[in-house]
Amino acid sequence: MKIALTDLPFEPGALVTAFCADRSETGAVATFVGLARAEQGAAAALELEAYPGFTDAAIAEIAAKAVARFHLQDVQVVHRIGRIAPGEAIVFVATAAGHRREAxxxxxxxxxxxxxxxxxxxxxxxSDGVRWIEPTDRDRTDAQRWD
Amino acid sequence: MARVLLFGRLADQAGWRDRSVEARDLSALRAALADEDAGLGEALAAPGVQVAVDKVLVRGEAALAASAEVAFLPPMSGG
Structure with a gap:
């Protein structure tokens, strides 16, 4: 299991290649890449703040839950922090399992x-200044599906 | 001295994000911060603001060791 926070842009393809290497018992790798949206020019940049040591520990805890719940062989999460320009990758998640449904x-x-x-x-x-963003109702109800 | 960290809008409001404060426990720390900046004291006590001592969430009162790290965490936005 690898969890990383980075303030540098990353290349998702390279992460997928590395994650898939040397796996003889993995039948399925699922990946997700989240990109920063421009929102038709309304969002010049996103700025993500984390609490190093706390944020990565919280992500590691939920990743361990995912491993147990979905019988994963491996999981990787890379999350950008700091200032992120539209089009750049914000988050990369990869899961490895014996079969695709779990992944x-x-x-x-x-x-x-x-x-x-x-x-x-x-x-x-x-364009109209700076605002703090909180999760949308949709984000919350999506998360509640797993409770 | 406890090291106090503010995140998100709390740091914007206070105009700082990292400083040292002399306090034996959380309530003394809150009082010291509110004494200097009443608006910040109110914001730190608002519902939804969580507190972590040495990177572990705590509820209510907590004693602070000399080198404790106290973080005030406004509602988390997700990534």
Whole structure:
């Protein structure tokens, strides 16, 4: 299991290749990449703040739950922090399992957690200034599917 | 001295995000911060603001060791 917070842009393809390497008993790898939206120019940049040591520990805890719940062989989460430009990858999740259903569902589960409950604080820099963003109702109800 | 960390809108409101405060427990720390900045004291006590001592969430009162790290966490946005 690998959990990382990074303030540098990352290349999702390279992460997928590395995650898939040397697996003889893995039948399925599911991945998700979240990108920063421009919102038709309203969002010039996103700024994500984390609490190093606390945020990554909270993500590791939920990743361990995903491993147990979906019988994963492996999981990786890479999350950007700091200032993120539209089009850049914000988050990468990869799950490895014997079969595809567990890999898909675990990836979905992890993303619902990351989008709604993970300890990040998100600020949008837009044409009309700066605002703090909180999870949407949709983010919350998506996360409740797994409770 | 406890090291106090503010996150998200709390840091914007206070105008700082990291400083040292002399306090033996959380309520003394809250009082010291409110004494200096009443608005911040109110914001730190608002519903939805969680407190972590040495990176572990605590509810209510907690004693603070000399080198404790106290973080005030406004509602989390997710990533």
């Amino acid at each position: 898909f569902e675990a990836c979905d589960f992890l993303m619902d957690y990351l989008k709604s409950r993970a300890p990040f604080w998100k600020k949008e820099h837009g």
